[in-house]
Amino acid sequence: MSDILKSLIDIVGEKGVSNAPEELWFYSRDPGVLAPHRPDFVVAPKTTEQVQKIVQLANREKIPVVPMGNGMSLAGLVIPLKGGIVMDMKRMNKILEVNPMARYAVVEGGTSQGALKAYLEEHHPRLRHSIPDSPSVTTIAANVSLHGQGRLTNQYGFNSDMVSGLEVVLPTGEICLIGSPSIGPYWISKGPTMPDLSGLFLGWLGCTGVITKVGLKLYPNKKIREAELFVTDRVDLIPEILYKLTDLELLEDINVWFQPKPFMFLGNYQITIFYTGSTEAEIDFKRKMIWDCLQEYMDSKDGGFMGTYYMKEALLQMPGRNVAAFADVPRGGGFEYSGPIAPIEHFPQYAAKVVELAAKYDVLYASTARLISGGHSMMYSISFAFNRNDPAMMDRVEKALDEATVFALEMGGIPWKPNFKEQKMLLEKMEPNARNLLLMIKKNLDPQGIMNPGNWEVNS
Ligand SMILES: Cc1cc2nc3c(=O)[nH]c(=O)nc-3n(C[C@H](O)[C@H](O)[C@H](O)COP(=O)(O)OP(=O)(O)OC[C@H]3O[C@@H](n4cnc5c(N)ncnc54)[C@H](O)[C@@H]3O)c2cc1C
Incomplete structure (x- = not known):
């Protein structure tokens, strides 16, 4: 374990890692009803390359990694059910681009809803994004990874429908652009007119990779x-x-x-x-x-x-x-x-x-x-x-x-942001070929099963 700690310090510096008991206590729980479970380390990367190195280390050493925004899902989705590393994304909080004509923003994977809202109010008052009712400190990447909903959901669908491109670090360490940014400089489409690969990450609760950038559609901010x-x-x-x-x-x-x-x-x-x-x-x-x-x-x-x-x-x-x-x-x-x-x-x-x-x-x-x-x-x-x-x-x-x-x-409903028990119930009810497809995706993307284990654990 001390070798792992040393390797993590080499990647993010001493201030970005902790295994102090009081920190682990904090990162072992969320505000909902599920029981806490302690991680072994908390690490807070600042760049995509640091995320990549952490994931490569975890993949090599078969250590669980739980990406975390602000831990406010209330469904225990960042409780490290099998220990390992909680990767706190909050230091990756830059707003990288706003394209006012094409109405989209590109933000880093730990950017909060409040930060984007405040930035738009100051610099682009005619634009807004779909703000959920969760506290302002909750993050945009986490929200789309659980198919969140916000103020514009009646008009435009789930917040994840409003994604216009992604950068992700795969569980095996590759950095991958999804949608139009994989072709050119514009973050205008997460999928169409190509096969929509964003579905490999949206709704997966961090089980298939770490989102390091999100392109998000913006909408008119009426007076x-x-x-x-x-x-x-x-x-x-x-x-x-x-x-x-x-x-x-x-x-x-x-x-x-x-x-x-x-x-x-x-x-x-x-x-x-x-x-x-x-x-x-x-x-x-x-x-x-x-x-x-x-x-x-x-x-x-x-x-x-x-x-x-x-x-x-x-x-x-x-x-x-x-x-x-x-x-x-x-x-x-x-x-x-x-x-x-x-x-x-x-x-x-x-x-x-x-x-x-x-x-x-x-x-x-x-x-x-x-x-x-x-x-x-x-x-x-x-x-x-x-x-x-x-x-x-x-x-x-x-x-x-x-x-x-x-x-x-x-009643034929689908649990939203399901906790690990609800995920099991969903998978049991799912048509077997659909379940096998999920299993194929998970096994191929995350062969060591390191990403947020205990969640979306698909068995044949
Ligand atoms: C009072 C209150 C009101 C709420 N209202 C709403 C609402 O209106 N709409 C709504 O959608 N939700 C709502 N929520 C639920 C929740 O707070 C939000 O969905 C919020 O967006 C979660 O963000 P977070 O940063 O806290 O996520 P976290 O709990 O940190 O993470 C959620 C999931 O995303 C994964 N994840 C986090 N970051 C990444 C990343 N960079 N890459 C890959 N996976 C990642 C985590 O592993 C986890 O599975 C509400 C919660 C509260 C307490």
Whole structure:
């Protein structure tokens, strides 16, 4: 082990490596419910070449490597299940290029959402990227490697759909450009018109390589953003309301949320509708379209728009900080969510399941669902809060989340950012030839099985 430490120091310098117990304690856990596991080393590279050398060393010595952004997936995806090296990417945080006409940015593999947002606000105020509601310190590469979603997901799909090129270090150490940057200087396409190799890395949770650069599509940053809040107590109406809203083809983001606390929310389903415009006239027009489209529910007294005067600032925050408000984080609380991707018509069944599971396991719930690609699917967040000082409660939340995943799979849903247990359930349910294809890819890309082992462990 001391030889490995020495080799890592040779690669990144003394300040970039640690095996001190207090550091290993920190890097052994994430804020979710899964049990921690200690790594042997933490290393923080600064360049792609350093990443390459670390991976080559790990491959030669058969040591696990877990790429880490900010460790906030809540699904334990950077817990080093088999020890080895946690590779903290945060020192690779440069914004390398913004092409304002072609609307893309190229960032290093540890760049945070907040850094890109701030950079664009200062240097390219007419451009924006799809910001998730995760804390600003979370990283762009990690988010696309788990198929994250953000403010523009209703319009343009998963954040990983917005990737416009990648640089990756393969588990065997080769540095590889994916998409248009493999042909010329422009980061305009991750795949088309060639076979799309980005699928070998996106959604793989760091199990097939380390992303060292991400090309990300940018979108117009309109001068005005607005939010409407529609409320109904008729859960059965939610799918058709969402269908009508997406039929308008003009909304930035649509979230449906419900929670039992504070009391005024109990039994109601809130739909937050985000839209943007360059002028007040455009905003007025869009607002009218939204109100007209939901007029029939106001006429039938099944729903109505809620005044948002005091809430507007909180609603329009990016990232939305109220997502975690139901978990008492400052006093040691936390939350974790299972987030199956499923058709919008299943909303009532998922909503009933959240409430049923919360009652069965005696835990507090909150649920925020997000529409994807104009309603082709939806992410149902089934969130439960916990108090870390109460092991029995942690156990109940873990069981409730496991049961939520079983339910989602029975309903034909796909667990999103699945933890290692959910990955196993997914692989067991998967059609065998599809599973074999995954196995072929994993074996060929990572013959020693060093990349984030314990995750996407495919067996024939
Ligand atoms: C309050 C809250 C709200 C949230 N809201 C959202 C939301 O709206 N949308 C959303 O998508 N998520 C959300 N999340 C979940 C999560 O925080 C985000 O998905 C976030 O992008 C994870 O980033 P990270 O840097 O913390 O990832 P990490 O946990 O560090 O990593 C996640 C995965 O990516 C892999 N990885 C990391 N870096 C690399 C790399 N360079 N190359 C290859 N693989 C890599 C890791 O090995 C791991 O498998 C939320 C979380 C919280 C706590």
